[in-house]
Amino acid sequence: MAPRAFDAGYRALPISVQKLARRARGAVPYPWVRGLTFGALHRHFTRHDRWSTAELQRHQLAQLRRIAQLAERHVPAYRARLRQAGLAPGDIRSLADWRALPITTKVELQDAPEAFVNASIPAHARQARTTSGSTGTPLTLWLTKRTQQAELAVMFRGWEWNGYRPGDRIAVCAGALSGERLGPAHAPHTRYRDEIELSPSHLDERGALAYLELLRTFAPAHFRTYPSVAMMLAKTMADRGLEPPRVRTIWTQSETMDADDRAYIEASWGAPVVDYYGMQEKCVAMSQCEAGRMHVHSDFGLVEFVESDFPPLCHVIATGFYNDAMPLLRYATRDLAIPETTPCPCGRALPTVRRLVGRLEDYLVDRDGAPVLEADATIASLTTIRECQIVQESLERTRVLVVPGRHYQSEDGDELARRLRQQLGDGVEVTIETKARIPRTKTGKQRFIVSRVTSNWEP
Numbered sequence: 526m527a528p529r530a531f532d533a534g535y536r537a538l539p540i541s542v543q544k545l546a547r548r549a550r551g552a553v554p555y556p557w558v559r560g561l562t563f564g565a566l567h568r569h570f571t572r573h574d575r576w577s578t579a580e581l582q583r584h585q586l587a588q589l590r591r592i593a594q595l596a597e598r599h600v601p602a603y604r605a606r607l608r609q610a611g612l613a614p615g616d617i618r619s620l621a622d623w624r625a626l627p628i629t630t631k632v633e634l635q636d637a638p639e640a641f642v643n644a645s646i647p648a649h650a651r652q653a654r655t656t657s658g659s660t661g662t663p664l665t666l667w668l669t670k671r672t673q674q675a676e677l678a679v680m681f682r683g684w685e686w687n688g689y690r691p692g693d694r695i696a697v698c699a700g701a702l703s704g705e706r707l708g709p710a711h712a713p714h715t716r717y718r719d720e721i722e723l724s725p726s727h728l729d730e731r732g733a734l735a736y737l738e739l740l741r742t743f744a745p746a747h748f749r750t751y752p753s754v755a756m757m758l759a760k761t762m763a764d765r766g767l768e769p770p771r772v773r774t775i776w777t778q779s780e781t782m783d784a785d786d787r788a789y790i791e792a793s794w795g796a797p798v799v800d801y802y803g804m805q806e807k808c809v810a811m812s813q814c815e816a817g818r819m820h821v822h823s824d825f826g827l828v829e830f831v832e833s834d835f836p837p838l839c840h841v842i843a844t845g846f847y848n849d850a851m852p853l854l855r856y857a858t859r860d861l862a863i864p865e866t867t868p869c870p871c872g873r874a875l876p877t878v879r880r881l882v883g884r885l886e887d888y889l890v891d892r893d894g895a896p897v898l899e900a901d902a903t904i905a906s907l908t909t910i911r912e913c914q915i916v917q918e919s920l921e922r923t924r925v926l927v928v929p930g931r932h933y934q935s936e937d938g939d940e941l942a943r944r945l946r947q948q949l950g951d952g953v954e955v956t957i958e959t960k961a962r963i964p965r966t967k968t969g970k971q972r973f974i975v976s977r978v979t980s981n982w983e984p
């Protein structure tokens with residue numbers, strides 16, 4: 526999740542100072558509550574909102590020249606690459622020029638992270654982040670505070686497209702709590718003036734019921750969370766015959782969500798879902814607009830769609846404009862998407878994607894090694910299953926972890942296994958294991974698919 530200005534070092538403060546700081550924050554109006562940097566960035570991105578394609582491209586080329594120049598001067602890995610490609614940053618005049626630079630892979634970043642660090646930024650001004658190993662490739666990344674504020678600013682731009690207004694109350698259930706823990710141990714939360722934070726790691730049945738009650742009393746306008754959390758709470762409400770807490774919109778992020786899940790969440794909560802897509806590497810950000818399309822914040826980072834071996838799927842290759850501590854140029858995100866070619870009815874020139882299909886690690890592959898794109902269909906209409914995770918151990922063997930809801934019967938599991946076998950191919954062994962809960966990553970995310978089969982269709 527995007528960190529906030531407030532949390533760095535917060536927990537190191539004595540409780541009395543934390544309380545004072547909270548009270549002070551409560552008195553500051555938006556957007557200054559998130560700091561001066563945020564306010565300036567927010568205004569900057571808001572101004573770009575209605576730029577034409579030509580204006581955006583001019584801006585992107587200027588940003589590419591700037592970040593390439595910085596990389597050439599201060600980042601060892603790129604000094605060599607730019608030279609080898611015969612690319613002088615000052616000479617980048619078109620995206621065709623830019624494509625002379627070879628793609629940077631996650632493996633290269635993993636093998637020698639220090640080679641990608643901008644040595645001219647003092648150590649105290651950059652923060653190291655280790656991404657969870659949930660994708661099988663843990664990474665160490667360096668960011669600046671400005672990087673994080675820039676991402677938050679484009680996130681807010683996206684939410685504003687969908688009706689967020691300063692002063693609206695927000696409930697967040699994504700990532701770790703950023704402040705003092707309030708409430709019972711089984712359902713801790715943090716509270717600011719306009720914002721309440723819940724912990725996605727405390728979502729067993731008891732925690733879920735407590736959080737639903739808390740949402741009812743706090744009455745947020747918007748609920749920012751992972752699709753798996755919105756889904757899990759929706760199923761808890763259905764099981765218990767509870768009315769949903771009233772929210773105007775549900776802001777989702779960090780996990781892929783198929784059309785059925787989205788429809789189920791929207792129907793259960795009686796509120797539209799607005800999705801955001803970002804990544805720890807902070808080189809790409811996308812937000813859903815009021816017309817329902819996912820727009821690339823192409824003034825936050827350049828995104829190139831490079832055709833994969835399975836068209837129309839394209840590799841998402843990105844260059845971030847806001848991480849001077851560790852610039853990533855033409856970075857292969859390992860995400861796949863289908864770009865949209867027609868303009869969006871909302872009128873914004875920011876490019877759009879028709880479909881985001883997630884990471885290479887988030888795919889099942891059939892016996893012939895081809896990606897299974899509709900794996901989510903296997904769970905469709907099996908509403909007695911509260912949560913589920915498909916673990917592909919090998920081409921021959923797949924395990925499914927299932928958290929049964931109140932009305933679950935073993936036939937539901939059998940049906941799920943039958944549908945999966947149909948997609949994966951004859952002779953594939955599919956086993957169902959019922960669990961009390963599905964393990965979540967360090968930041969509380971849940972993965973629907975965990976693949977231990979390495980695909981070889983890199984960009």
Ligand SMILES: [Zn+2]
Binds near residue numbers: 816817869870873
């Ligand atoms: Zn749009």
